[in-house]
Amino acid sequence: xxxxxxxxxxxxxxxxxxxAFCRSDGNLRTQTLEEEFKAGVRxxxxxxxxxxxxxxxIDAGIAEAREALGEQVILLGHxxxxxxxxxxxxxxxxxxxxxxxxxxxxxxxxxxFCGVHFMAETADxxxxxxxxxxxxxxxxxxxxxxxxxxxxxxxxxxxxxSVLEGQGxxxxxxxxxxxxxxxxxxxxxxxxxxxxxxxxxxxxxxxxHGDKVLFLPDQHLGRNTAKKMGISEDDMVVWNPFKxxxxxxxxxxxxxxxxxxxxxxxxxxxxxxxxxxDARLDNPDVNIIVHPECVKExxxxxxxxxxxxYIQNMINAAPAxxxxxxxTEINMVSRLAKENPxxxxxxxxxxxxxxxxxYRIHPAYVLWVLEGLVAGLMINRIEVPAETKAxxxxxxxxxxxxxx
Ligand code: 13P
Ligand code: SF4
Numbered sequence: 001x002x003x004x005x006x007x008x009x010x011x012x013x014x015x016x017x018x019x020a021f022c023r024s025d026g027n028l029r030t031q032t033l034e035e036e037f038k039a040g041v042r043x044x045x046x047x048x049x050x051x052x053x054x055x056x057x058i059d060a061g062i063a064e065a066r067e068a069l070g071e072q073v074i075l076l077g078h079x080x081x082x083x084x085x086x087x088x089x090x091x092x093x094x095x096x097x098x099x100x101x102x103x104x105x106x107x108x109x110x111x112x113f114c115g116v117h118f119m120a121e122t123a124d125x126x127x128x129x130x131x132x133x134x135x136x137x138x139x140x141x142x143x144x145x146x147x148x149x150x151x152x153x154x155x156x157x158x159x160x161x162s163v164l165e166g167q168g169x170x171x172x173x174x175x176x177x178x179x180x181x182x183x184x185x186x187x188x189x190x191x192x193x194x195x196x197x198x199x200x201x202x203x204x205x206x207x208x209h210g211d212k213v214l215f216l217p218d219q220h221l222g223r224n225t226a227k228k229m230g231i232s233e234d235d236m237v238v239w240n241p242f243k244x245x246x247x248x249x250x251x252x253x254x255x256x257x258x259x260x261x262x263x264x265x266x267x268x269x270x271x272x273x274x275x276x277x278d279a280r281l282d283n284p285d286v287n288i289i290v291h292p293e294c295v296k297e298x299x300x301x302x303x304x305x306x307x308x309x310y311i312q313n314m315i316n317a318a319p320a321x322x323x324x325x326x327x328t329e330i331n332m333v334s335r336l337a338k339e340n341p342x343x344x345x346x347x348x349x350x351x352x353x354x355x356x357x358x359y360r361i362h363p364a365y366v367l368w369v370l371e372g373l374v375a376g377l378m379i380n381r382i383e384v385p386a387e388t389k390a391x392x393x394x395x396x397x398x399x400x401x402x403x404x
Contacts, residue, residue: 030055030084033364043360044139044380050364055084058363062088065370073373074108075366076101076123078115079308080329080358085114088366094309095119095176096195096403099396102126102133110134110373113382114361116142120382121180125392133382134373136365141357142177144293147263148217150181152241157189160214160259163250169210170259173202175218177265180384180392182216187395194399196292196307199225201402212256214239217263224292224299226258238262267355268293271327275348276301279325288348289314290327298327308332315340329355 030036034051037043053061066073066088076098077089086092091101095115102111102123111133113120120135127133160170172191174182183193190209194202203225206213215222219238226236235257239246246259253259271294279286289304289311299305304314308328315324320342326333330352337345372379384392 030082030363033362036362041356041360042139043362044137044365046137046365046368050368053364053367055363058367061367062363062370065367065374068374069110069370071107073110073112073370074105075112075114078119078358079312079332079335080355081114081361082331082354082359083335084363085361085366086331086335088363089114094195094197094307095122096197096307097309099123099126099176099195100400103400105131110378112136112366112369114366116140116145116357117382118142118145118177118179121384122176122183122396124382124384125180125183125389125396132378134369134378135380135382136369137360137362138380139357140360143357144175144218144263144265145177145179148174148178148182148241148261150179150185153182153185153216153261156214156239156241156246156261157185159245160253163245163253168212168254170212170214171206171210172214172216173199173206173222174216174395175199175221178217180388183392183395184388185391186216187391187393187398191395192398192402193392193395196221197310198399198403199292200228202399203229205398205402212259214259214261216261218265218293219260219262220264220268220295220299221292222258222260223296224294224305227296231257236260265293267329267353268327269295270349270353271295271298273297273301275327275350276325279346279348283323283344286323286325286344287318288325288327290348294327302327312336315343315345318343329358331355331358 032052075089077086077092099122103126109131111123111127111131113123113133113135117135117140120133124133172186172189174186174193176193176195186192192202199221223236237248237252237256238260240262268291276288288302290298290302292299292305311328315336323344325346325348327348330347331354333347369379
């Protein structure tokens with residue numbers, strides 16, 4: 001029998017930690033956990049014997065554990081994982097592809113999710129009941145997902161209903177980067193989930209079912225998608241969760257078509273139009289490709305905009321000799337540069353800052369949870385409560401349906 005050791009160590013990201021691993025020399029080499037802890041991070045506690053392990057010892061340990069576990073375990077890895085972790089992934093992808101995979105991999109008893117907390121929750125919701133999902137480091141959250149907590153969103157929802165007094169239907173759309181509780185709220189109230197690769201289809205779906213959209217939690221993806229769908233910025237308002245009534249008048253809520261939650265990604269809001277101008281000054285033929293979590297001005301100035309999977313596919317398929325300035329997380333950009341030596345691929349931001357929460361998955365944590373499985377211990381199992389699961393599943397199924 002497998003025992004479960006599950007602790008909810010959701011540690012919010014601080015600006016300090018976000019910058020702890022920023023490098024101007026481009027060096028993203030993994031160090032021992034002991035070394036990395038010296039940056040002052042507050043990651044999940046792990047038995048001390050994992051702290052000093054060298055990359056070679058971790059490699060050997062992971063190979064041995066995987067050999068013992070065989071097909072019982074599968075490792076999923078998001079594109080933003082560091083090189084020394086993604087190399088162990090059986091399947092790599094963006095949030096959409098990985099959520100689909102979680103619903104499709106039926107053989108594995110355990111899914112080790114090398115990504116962040118909301119992704120592992122989604123995998124638990126979509127996988128079957130006899131499968132378990134494991135997040136190697138429970139502190140690997142997402143600062144954007146943390147910007148929409150359930151109580152605040154419930155208050156917003158109630159305030160909007162009382163202002164509208166039954167005149168007009170609001171469809172809540174939540175970006176995948178949100179907690180299971182927020183996904184559940186959307187499912188329960190006639191809404192759905194989207195990712196950066198199907199946000200426009202989610203908006204189309206919403207217009208067929210209502211007159212207004214409440215978009216959670218990323219204002220930038222919401223604004224960029226709504227603009228792409230032809231909605232004027234005059235018809236959008238931003239809901240500030242720290243102010244009564246979101247800092248909006250009842251009239252502003254009634255007149256709006258899209259209500260954007262005031263959330264953002266601290267990694268993608270680093271990209272600026274100045275960086276794009278500089279890249280074009282250096283090489284007028286450069287292609288600029290960015291993630292839709294970037295601010296509107298950056299998205300409008302780019303040549304191409306899309307999810308991490310889209311960015312990867314575009315660059316991989318591009319002709320040799322082309323140049324690509326990329327506006328997304330540095331581990332992914334460095335990997336694309338390495339895998340496309342016949343092209344020039346570089347990050348638009350000269351100071352490279354990995355997503356600090358994705359970075360919390362250090363290979364030593366992967367070894368720890370795998371060795372746990374070998375010993376019959378389920379360390380860091382992610383289990384979404386049944387009452388949350390049903391409505392969150394409804395919201396996710398609506399997304400999977402529109403994406404077929
Ligand atoms: P993708 O859906 O493009 O993988 O993005 C997830 C994410 O967290 C981007 O910051
Ligand atoms: Fe969250 Fe931004 Fe990291 Fe994506 S890059 S996981 S949105 S903090």
